[in-house]
Amino acid sequence: MAGRILVFAEQRDGKVRKSTFEALGRAAELGDEVHAVLVGSAVAQIAPMLGNYGAKVVHCAEDPSFELYSGEGYAAALSAAIDAAAPDLVLVIATAMGKDLAPRAAARKQLCMLSDCITLDEIGGAFEATKSMYGGQVFAKVRATGKPVLATLRPSAYPAPEPSSDTAAMESLSVAVSEVGAKVVEVLKQEEGALDVQEADVVVTGGRGLKSPENFHLIEELAGVLGGAVGASRAAVDAGWIDHAHQVGQTGKAISPKLYIAVGVSGAIQHLAGMRTAKCIVAVNKDADAPIFSIADYGIVGDLFKIMPVLTEEIRKARD
């Protein structure tokens, strides 16, 4: 079994990202002892609750300059936590922040890096991951040849554990803070409250079959009923119907939600690259031969404009 595992707990505005709990859960399965590191301007008060998900010790790096993310600043903090915890494995979630931070820290601490892991195991003493390559056309098993290892985990790759009532011990971390060269000066929030496709357990995606941007309300309504996020195919994004942040696929986001509902999406290989690891896939398409049906668990053949109102209503009833 892997020894100690350090999880980078991602937070923004004092809110811990859900995927952090997934990483803590996987860390508890893989290792003997789970530590976490929290970086921010005032984060100590959220440290204990990371114990609910398996962290024994939380290393807190607090500094006013950590209020907003910076690659250099956070890499210094993560490196200090690596020194303090001396882990065999560092886990970071492959979000915009995690993907930015991980290579910097791995390069600094000379770790082996496994990126965007869909699975992560310890086999014969080495860390081994499954990752997507060639636009999702290949699933590769890659092995880190040494330790320590830093791995970024794709969001939703592992389930978050049920929280316990355990709390974590807090240890403050001293980080030599220096002026950063690239500084976030502003965070522009979009669509306040809208759930990100990478965060959501349920994603309902609209494609070109919707025919116009107005018809996205059919997608939004079902997503609303399910408490899920709205996704889009590249065709819908390129047509200007919806922002690129919603795009699922090779040039969009790769996601593994519990439930993925594709509506008016043909299922091009580049789209499948982003969602084939969903646990359950439902497709609505009028073309019985659409490739999306070849990977859908439940396919409904027919006109989406007739199907969506019924589907939304039936799901609403089923959840009551």
Added chain:
Amino acid sequence: MKILVCMKQVPSSEARIVVAGDGKAIDPTDVEMIVNPYDEYALEEALRIKEARGEGEGEVIVLSVGPEKVKEAIRSCLAMGADRGILVKDDAYLGGDGLGVARILADVIRTQEPDLVLCGKLSIDVENNCVGIAVAEFLGWPHVSLVNKLEWPEEKNAKATREIEGGREVIEFGLPAVVTAEKGLNEPRYASLKGIMQAKRKPIEEVTPSVAMPAAGVEIVSMAPPPERGGGQKFEGEPEDVVPQVVTLLKTEAKVL
């Protein structure tokens, strides 16, 4: 301004990829090789920055690690407008180990002393999303990743925008720095006939880095096509009839509602 673009040659995103017999690499037969699309955004941005600073000013250098064949991709970059190319020839190079490559790139970049290094956000073959950022760390420079907008309020001070979950970050930085390009940064140009002709006379230098290619920190154990999901159940008929059946299955069989 002297701008260096890190470019990787990769199989075309349109290519059908087949895993080779040994199950550890892809079969290169009939696979068209192209400039990594994100590196094209990086190159286009470099050319625009150079052009905006005026005639005869600055230089755009393309740097790549890979086998001899990569010269074709470098040539395409020269045809788009880059001034010269540098190849670190490594025939065995596969690219699974991003940090190892980053160390080599950083070593060569130091000898060139550029003001700005542009990379793609990821190479579409190994999808590591790490080389550019690691290069910045090895150089001790700041980096900004996933940039989809880059402005220059001052000659050596830039303002970049990157997409994050639920919004955008605006980042200010000075030079030297490393920027990694995301889709949306620009629309890359096509090489003109004149550009293609000129490219033939532009130099591609082969260099040997001062550091040896480090022992790989990551090795490929096996490759396979993505796991089959096997088509599930398909329902055809009046929505009023089939939709309730599917919803019942989602609840009782898939247990996702």
